[in-house]
Amino acid sequence: MTQPVPITASYAARIAFMVELAEHLHAYGTTSQRLEAAIVSVAHRLGLECEPWANPTGMILTFSDPQRPPGDSDSTRVIRLPPGDTDLYRLCEADRITEEVVAGRLGLSEGHAALRALEREPSLRGHLMQVAGFGLAAAGVAGLLRLPWLDIATAALIGLVVGLLDWFARKRPRLKEAGDAVAAIVAGSIAVCVASLVGPLNLNTVVIASMIVLMPGLALTNAFSELTSQHLVSGTARFAGAVATLLKLTVGVMIALTVAQLAGLEPQVRALRPQPDWVEYVSVLLAAYAFAVLFRADRRDYLLVMLAAITGYTISRVVGTTLGSPIGVFLSAMVITVAGNGYAQWRNRPGAVIRVPGIIMLVPGSISLRSLLTLMQQQDVGAGQEAAMTVLNVLLALIAGLLIGNLVTPARRSL
Numbered sequence: 001m002t003q004p005v006p007i008t009a010s011y012a013a014r015i016a017f018m019v020e021l022a023e024h025l026h027a028y029g030t031t032s033q034r035l036e037a038a039i040v041s042v043a044h045r046l047g048l049e050c051e052p053w054a055n056p057t058g059m060i061l062t063f064s065d066p067q068r069p070p071g072d073s074d075s076t077r078v079i080r081l082p083p084g085d086t087d088l089y090r091l092c093e094a095d096r097i098t099e100e101v102v103a104g105r106l107g108l109s110e111g112h113a114a115l116r117a118l119e120r121e122p123s124l125r126g127h128l129m130q131v132a133g134f135g136l137a138a139a140g141v142a143g144l145l146r147l148p149w150l151d152i153a154t155a156a157l158i159g160l161v162v163g164l165l166d167w168f169a170r171k172r173p174r175l176k177e178a179g180d181a182v183a184a185i186v187a188g189s190i191a192v193c194v195a196s197l198v199g200p201l202n203l204n205t206v207v208i209a210s211m212i213v214l215m216p217g218l219a220l221t222n223a224f225s226e227l228t229s230q231h232l233v234s235g236t237a238r239f240a241g242a243v244a245t246l247l248k249l250t251v252g253v254m255i256a257l258t259v260a261q262l263a264g265l266e267p268q269v270r271a272l273r274p275q276p277d278w279v280e281y282v283s284v285l286l287a288a289y290a291f292a293v294l295f296r297a298d299r300r301d302y303l304l305v306m307l308a309a310i311t312g313y314t315i316s317r318v319v320g321t322t323l324g325s326p327i328g329v330f331l332s333a334m335v336i337t338v339a340g341n342g343y344a345q346w347r348n349r350p351g352a353v354i355r356v357p358g359i360i361m362l363v364p365g366s367i368s369l370r371s372l373l374t375l376m377q378q379q380d381v382g383a384g385q386e387a388a389m390t391v392l393n394v395l396l397a398l399i400a401g402l403l404i405g406n407l408v409t410p411a412r413r414s415l
Helices: 011-027 032-045 088-102 108-117 124-144 149-169 173-177 179-197 203-210 217-228 232-262 277-294 299-323 325-347 352-360 365-378 381-408
Strands: 049-055 058-064 075-080
Touching: 011 032, 011 049, 011 058, 011 075, 011 088, 011 108, 032 049, 032 058, 032 088, 032 217, 032 232, 049 232, 088 108, 088 299, 088 352, 124 149, 124 203, 124 277, 149 173, 149 179, 149 203, 173 179, 179 203, 179 232, 217 232, 217 352, 217 381, 277 299, 277 352, 299 325, 299 352, 325 352, 325 381
Parallel strands: none
Antiparallel strands: 049 058, 058 075
């Protein structure tokens, strides 16, 4: 274990820095086991003892000074936070600032100020890029599914509208609470109107592709990862949050379909996937770029993030075609995890830059929503259970790949 560096800052200043760091790591979507391990490691290097307890909506941090008698310096912080959102650029910056501080190249007060500076509001261009990312991701996923051109265009349009709603809801707490349901109502309504008035669609598939960014697939994966690492409270809470999101999306779509039926609209539904191979290849590139934007990667990391996403999808697709989808997902997750841990050791940066985008197109968010929609529309418990088993198989294969990957190449750092 790395020995603590000489620290001249006061005990209170070190605690303040640790609290600020913990809040940032939580805000950038770090899972509980990685966040707690990172906090313990940094606290040790700053000459502190820390007992963290993290969950998706808050943290409890207890600090003490090992140089003073037990109980004499105990200090506890209870912090209430909203669920985090992946932000690769700020995660890398927080990691870099921390490394500078513990190495003594940056003062503790300067490091604290640098972390605070990361909280600045994104520019208008940044917000517009995020909105565009919603549309590009929807079009990319629709292309990966080889849907007809009308379906791809409809998914892209709905994706842009959903992105605008997401932007609008971020600063409005009342709307944000019901934001997923509202987005699903809008997505379902637009899809029904197009299918009724313009041309037939693969209706459910278009709706799912258009809301792909809202799918809690990554949250489900993180929840199972936390459960397998014995972070039971955090994993259970994250799983419940993911299920709640799925329910809100399903309810929103069903409201849109019910209103359309009452209004006399009869959407034309077809099952057609006519696109040639090149459309899938282009769509992989488009989706990879969209996720680089949505994960707020640094521009210098765009190619790396895109390569990770393309590699994860390609391994899963090629191996899954020959050996079965679960094996493809398992092998892809394992390779991506090994690559992420190796990158963290080589470049001294968070492995999340490779790990998160590498598994994003493997997570079962869209399958989960499809299972609920099938259950609600057909009132067929058997069909819903079959789809739910598919979700479970993908999740188990994904988590197994992550676990084995960490065994093959242990992470040098927690992030």
